[in-house]
Structure formats: structure tokens, C-alpha cells
Amino acid sequence: MRWPRATVPAWVVHAGFLGVLLLAGTAYASGGRDQRVVVYTAVTVLPILTFLAALASGNLPDRRPWLLAVAGLVMLFLQHLAWPEWIVDAHLGRAEGALPDLSQSLAHSLFLLGTAMALRRRASADPGGIIDAALFGLCSGGPLWEWVVRPHLPPGAPPIGQALLLGDLLVLCGVAGCLLRLGMMGRPGRGTLAYLVLTAILTLGSTVMSALSPGGSGVWSAELMLAAYLTIASAPVHPDAAEVTTPPHTGAVVSRQRLGWLALALSANPLIAAVQVVRGEGSASLLLPMGSLLVVPLVLLRIHLLSAQRDRAERTLAFHATHDELTGLHNRRHMAAEIDRALADLDRGVLDEVTVLLCDLDGFKPVNDRYGHPAGDAVLREVASRLTAAVRAEDVVGRLGGDEFLILCRGAAGLDAGELRHRITAAVREPIAVLGATVSVGVTTGVAQARPGRCADRDMLIGIADAAMYAGKTRRRDEARERPTRLPSP
Structure with a gap:
């Protein structure tokens, strides 16, 4: 004893x-x-x-x-x-x-x-x-x-x-x-x-x-x-x-x-x-x-x-200069530099394709409004983790700000952009536990690709992906407005 x-x-x-x-x-x-x-x-x-x-x-x-x-x-x-x-x-x-x-x-x-x-x-x-x-x-x-x-x-x-x-x-x-x-x-x-x-x-x-x-x-x-x-x-x-x-909680200078x-x-x-x-x-x-x-x-x-x-x-x-503080992903500045390097490698023939996927969350604002910013931050961190798990090890995932994420894929290597987009959608859609509750968010993804012989710079590539992403959001909103007005078939 x-x-x-x-x-x-x-x-x-x-x-x-x-x-x-x-x-x-x-x-x-x-x-x-x-x-x-x-x-x-x-x-x-x-x-x-x-x-x-x-x-x-x-x-x-x-x-x-x-x-x-x-x-x-x-x-x-x-x-x-x-x-x-x-x-x-x-x-x-x-x-x-x-x-x-x-x-x-x-x-x-x-x-x-x-x-x-x-x-x-x-x-x-x-x-x-x-x-x-x-x-x-x-x-x-x-x-x-x-x-x-x-x-x-x-x-x-x-x-x-x-x-x-x-x-x-x-x-x-x-x-x-x-x-x-x-x-x-x-x-x-x-x-x-x-x-x-x-x-x-x-x-x-x-x-x-x-x-x-x-x-x-x-x-x-x-x-x-x-x-x-x-x-x-x-x-x-x-x-x-x-x-x-026991180590005391002091910060020595x-x-x-x-x-x-x-x-x-x-x-x-x-x-x-x-x-x-x-x-x-x-x-x-x-x-x-x-x-x-x-x-x-x-x-x-x-x-x-x-x-x-x-x-x-x-x-x-160096880490804070290139990474997002909340999610730990690469920040906007680093992603821009990565896209520029990938396009330069494409021009030199080192790569055969460069793909950019711009992801914007659906239903994120209601989570923030109902459960508060801590819950919203938890959702963003979980989404960042799921996006990283959904892509290949050599792909680069970053957060542009708010609820926008960007994925850079260097080289095709058998990559099917449509398949990757569906994999991302399925991963993000899974329920997320925050503050004793369970929430779900969706994601709309716009894809843009650059290949040898087709001139493209970073702004153009991101602009194409952004336009595709907003077109997808518009299409989804139109479908949502039409769905309640449909009458049951006789």
C-alpha cells in the first residue's frame, strides 16, 4: 500500500x-x-x-x-x-x-x-x-x-x-x-x-x-x-x-x-x-x-x-509566410508561386499537363451563423484534412481565403479530373462533428487544365477554374429553385 x-x-x-x-x-x-x-x-x-x-x-x-x-x-x-x-x-x-x-x-x-x-x-x-x-x-x-x-x-x-x-x-x-x-x-x-x-x-x-x-x-x-x-x-x-x-508556465526572454x-x-x-x-x-x-x-x-x-x-x-x-494559419495548408502566395513554377515546367516540356481545381464550400455560412466562428473554423480544418487525403501525395492543396480552396496537380499521370472532383465532393459531404453537433457542407469545384502548345498563365488558369466553379453553383441554385415547383405525376 x-x-x-x-x-x-x-x-x-x-x-x-x-x-x-x-x-x-x-x-x-x-x-x-x-x-x-x-x-x-x-x-x-x-x-x-x-x-x-x-x-x-x-x-x-x-x-x-x-x-x-x-x-x-x-x-x-x-x-x-x-x-x-x-x-x-x-x-x-x-x-x-x-x-x-x-x-x-x-x-x-x-x-x-x-x-x-x-x-x-x-x-x-x-x-x-x-x-x-x-x-x-x-x-x-x-x-x-x-x-x-x-x-x-x-x-x-x-x-x-x-x-x-x-x-x-x-x-x-x-x-x-x-x-x-x-x-x-x-x-x-x-x-x-x-x-x-x-x-x-x-x-x-x-x-x-x-x-x-x-x-x-x-x-x-x-x-x-x-x-x-x-x-x-x-x-x-x-x-x-x-x-x-513540473515545468512552470513561463516564457523566458x-x-x-x-x-x-x-x-x-x-x-x-x-x-x-x-x-x-x-x-x-x-x-x-x-x-x-x-x-x-x-x-x-x-x-x-x-x-x-x-x-x-x-x-x-x-x-x-518561413512556415507562416507560406502557410495558412488556421488550416496549415499553403496560402494564396505560395499557391500562386507553385502554379507559376508548374506552368514554367510545362513550357519546358518537363510536365505534360497542369490541372487546377478551385473548390468553394456550399452551406458553410449557415454553419457559421448557427454555431459560431469556432465551429466554422473546425469545419474548415476538417475540410482541409479531407482535401489533402483525397489527392495524391505530389499534389498541392492550399486555402485562398474564406471557404475557398485550390488544388494544383502537376502532370496528368493517369489523373482523371472528373474522377478527382467526384472524390472531393464525396469526401467533403461526409458529416462533421462540431461542438456537440453534426453538420454537413457541400463543395462546388471548377476545373481548368493547361497542356503544351496552349498558352496559359496563372491568372487565366485560375479565371477559367473560377468561372467553371461559379457556373456549377448557378446550375445548382437553378436546380434547387425548380425542384419544389414540380408537380407529382398523375
């Missing part, structure tokens, strides 16, 4: 978070070395349990990405079991390059990958904005590293340790930027996203705090990390967690202001490197390549998205 999706109200989650934070924080600060290890161990288990409970209850859709995130949390827990005093002894943020540093980076990457996969649907509403936020966060990590963390690292910190620490800081900054952007996109899921943002910020703050207190006890750094574990434990049980993957901030952010790391070179500092070679390894792929992805967006806009403009 599945549990109810939202197991507790939001205020209960907030109260539980604050209560456990106060209890765990007090116990850690007042306890001895062994007691701190116990408290920290208990806190690292809590998010694993809440995630598993949320997955079992259905409070987290898209189970596989969240299970990947749980794997990252399990790796952090196993790291703590293997090195239980690593946090207590303030090794976090010291760039030692030891196995705990590597395992923590891998665990963070695994958890962040799972979270990113789970939030991909929400991010799809504004992929460009998410990439911009990630770039801004990554680039803001450069000054944080250079002016806050690096000056306080222990002398002789190995390059591998510095690289791991710098990469962790940059990724956390980028993730915080992405999550903030996701939270700004819409109300659904905002409570859970707020806890995820706090997790990234608190983890970042814990790392920085540990770097700023060399040789200290690291109590404040550990307290911040405890708070980070508790925020991530609160995220999956929040009632908003079920909606965190790349504004000049956003591009200006992005350009400023991308200039941060090169400017820092330039200042380092001017000062003669020897560490200029670390920030720039590490930052570039993370920034350049995102910039390329952003350019790809902009290029794809431009291509889609061009295709959309």
Missing part, C-alpha cells in the same frame, strides 16, 4: 527542521569528540531515510534520478564511516588532497547529477536562463576562491587538493545559481527548491568556514554542515516535492540586461588571472584553467541553444 503523497503540512516540515537542528547543533557543540562523531553520523543517515520514505510514498516523481541522488548521500555516509573524525578534526576545506577529499567530491557530483536529472523537466521551461544562472554562479566562485579561501590554505597544500577544493567550490556556486533560477520560475515546488538552495549554500559556507579557521576546532564549520544535511533531509518530505519537477550581467561574470576569472600576473603571483595557473574547464562547455551549450532558437524562429517565419 502506498502512503499518501504529501504526508505532512509544510509548517510541520519547517518546525521539524528547526527542532532537529537546535537539538543536533546543541548536542554537537556541547559534546566531546566521540559524542560529536555520533551526532554527525546520525545526521548523515537522516536524509537517506527521508529520501527513501519520499520515494516509497510517491512524493518524488521520476524515481531513478532521485535514487542516483540517494546513492550520493550513501557515499557521503560511507565516507564518514571510513573517516569518522574527518569533519570533527576540521579537515574539510583544507585542500589536503587525501582520499576523503576525493570521495566527497565524487559523492557531491553523484548527488548533484541525480538532482539535475530529476529537475530536467522544470529546467526545460527556460534552459537558457538555467545555463546563464550556472555560468554566473561558477564565475562568482572565482573571486571567492582567490580572495577568501586560497589565502587561508595551509602552506604546501598539494595541487591535487587545491584542484579538488576549487572544483567543489565552483560546482556548488553553479548549482546554487541554477537552483535559485529554478525557484524564480514559478510557484510549484518552490518550498523543496528552497531547501535545496539552502543545502548548496550551507555546504559552501561550511567549506569556506573551515578554510578560514586553520588549526581551529572547526565547530562552526561542522554546525553548518549539519544544517546542510538537515535541509536536504527536509526537501523530499516537503509537500511541494511532488511538484518540483534573453534580455540585454541578463546578457550584460553574464558578460560581467564571464570576465571575472580572466580579470583575476590578469591581476595575479601583474602582481607576480605564482598561482595564476590554477583558477583560470579550472574555471575554463567548467565555463567553456556551458558557454558552448548556451551558444548552441541560441543557434537552435534562431533556427526554429526562422523555420517558423
Whole structure:
């Protein structure tokens, strides 16, 4: 039996978070070395349990990405079991390059990958904005590293340790930027996203705090990390967690202001490197390549998205320039160009015949008057679909406007114009369901044909078809007027 999706109200989650934070924080600060290890161990288990409970209850859709995130949390827990005093002894943020540093980076990457996969649907509403936020966060990590963390690292910190620490800081900054952007996109899921943002910020703050207190006890750094574990434990049980993957209905626009901030952010790391070179500092070679390894792929992805967006806009403009908006058929301009090309091919001997059929609906106005324009639009769309199905694949169907349609047949290829006209009449005459009612319309078709040796241009061809079509309408009206006056035979 599945549990109810939202197991507790939001205020209960907030109260539980604050209560456990106060209890765990007090116990850690007042306890001895062994007691701190116990408290920290208990806190690292809590998010694993809440995630598993949320997955079992259905409070987290898209189970596989969240299970990947749980794997990252399990790796952090196993790291703590293997090195239980690593946090207590303030090794976090010291760039030692030891196995705990590597395992923590891998665990963070695994958890962040799972979270990113789970939030991909929400991010799809504004992929460009998410990439911009990630770039801004990554680039803001450069000054944080250079002016806050690096000056306080222990002398002789190995390059591998510095690289791991710098990469962790940059990724956390980028993730915080992405999550903030996701939270700004819409109300659904905002409570859970707020806890995820706090997790990234608190983890970042814990790392920085540990770097700023060399040789200290690291109590404040550990307290911040405890708070980070508790925020991530609160995220999956929040009632908003079920909606965190729902794409909000927003239309994101790349504004000049956003591009200006992005350009400023991308200039941060090169400017820092330039200042380092001017000062003669020897560490200029670390920030720039590490930052570039993370920034350049995102910039390329952003350019790809902009290029794809431009291509889609061009295709959309081209489509609307040649197609009717209501029916999706070709419009008058495109049909005129197609007829001109067909007649040119006829003159060159490429085609042996060009046929134009002009179709005008009968009984369409009463449908519009009785059921309204939405019903009339539905009839026009259905007629367009039936005309397309009635002709050959190589024939071109267009809408001239109103209830007039035009069909262009290139080449005879065994085509019998009379047979095609009867097929069109039978297809259009079938009942059409609109707005809970069933209506029927007819069609009158005028045919005009051009063959080699007989001079004809587009206007003449359409004029002949138009005259034939109106002659058919007149004949039908005359027959309708005569029919009621006929007397029954004796």
C-alpha cells in the first residue's frame, strides 16, 4: 500500500527542521569528540531515510534520478564511516588532497547529477536562463576562491587538493545559481527548491568556514554542515516535492540586461588571472584553467541553444509566410508561386499537363451563423484534412481565403479530373462533428487544365477554374429553385 503523497503540512516540515537542528547543533557543540562523531553520523543517515520514505510514498516523481541522488548521500555516509573524525578534526576545506577529499567530491557530483536529472523537466521551461544562472554562479566562485579561501590554505597544500577544493567550490556556486533560477520560475515546488538552495549554500559556507579557521576546532564549520544535511533531509518530505519537477508556465526572454550581467561574470576569472600576473603571483595557473574547464562547455551549450532558437524562429517565419494559419495548408502566395513554377515546367516540356481545381464550400455560412466562428473554423480544418487525403501525395492543396480552396496537380499521370472532383465532393459531404453537433457542407469545384502548345498563365488558369466553379453553383441554385415547383405525376 502506498502512503499518501504529501504526508505532512509544510509548517510541520519547517518546525521539524528547526527542532532537529537546535537539538543536533546543541548536542554537537556541547559534546566531546566521540559524542560529536555520533551526532554527525546520525545526521548523515537522516536524509537517506527521508529520501527513501519520499520515494516509497510517491512524493518524488521520476524515481531513478532521485535514487542516483540517494546513492550520493550513501557515499557521503560511507565516507564518514571510513573517516569518522574527518569533519570533527576540521579537515574539510583544507585542500589536503587525501582520499576523503576525493570521495566527497565524487559523492557531491553523484548527488548533484541525480538532482539535475530529476529537475530536467522544470529546467526545460527556460534552459537558457538555467545555463546563464550556472555560468554566473561558477564565475562568482572565482573571486571567492582567490580572495577568501586560497589565502587561508595551509602552506604546501598539494595541487591535487587545491584542484579538488576549487572544483567543489565552483560546482556548488553553479548549482546554487541554477537552483535559485529554478525557484524564480514559478510557484510549484518552490518550498523543496528552497531547501535545496539552502543545502548548496550551507555546504559552501561550511567549506569556506573551515578554510578560514586553520588549526581551529572547526565547530562552526561542522554546525553548518549539519544544517546542510538537515535541509536536504527536509526537501523530499516537503509537500511541494511532488511538484518540483513540473515545468512552470513561463516564457523566458534573453534580455540585454541578463546578457550584460553574464558578460560581467564571464570576465571575472580572466580579470583575476590578469591581476595575479601583474602582481607576480605564482598561482595564476590554477583558477583560470579550472574555471575554463567548467565555463567553456556551458558557454558552448548556451551558444548552441541560441543557434537552435534562431533556427526554429526562422523555420517558423518561413512556415507562416507560406502557410495558412488556421488550416496549415499553403496560402494564396505560395499557391500562386507553385502554379507559376508548374506552368514554367510545362513550357519546358518537363510536365505534360497542369490541372487546377478551385473548390468553394456550399452551406458553410449557415454553419457559421448557427454555431459560431469556432465551429466554422473546425469545419474548415476538417475540410482541409479531407482535401489533402483525397489527392495524391505530389499534389498541392492550399486555402485562398474564406471557404475557398485550390488544388494544383502537376502532370496528368493517369489523373482523371472528373474522377478527382467526384472524390472531393464525396469526401467533403461526409458529416462533421462540431461542438456537440453534426453538420454537413457541400463543395462546388471548377476545373481548368493547361497542356503544351496552349498558352496559359496563372491568372487565366485560375479565371477559367473560377468561372467553371461559379457556373456549377448557378446550375445548382437553378436546380434547387425548380425542384419544389414540380408537380407529382398523375
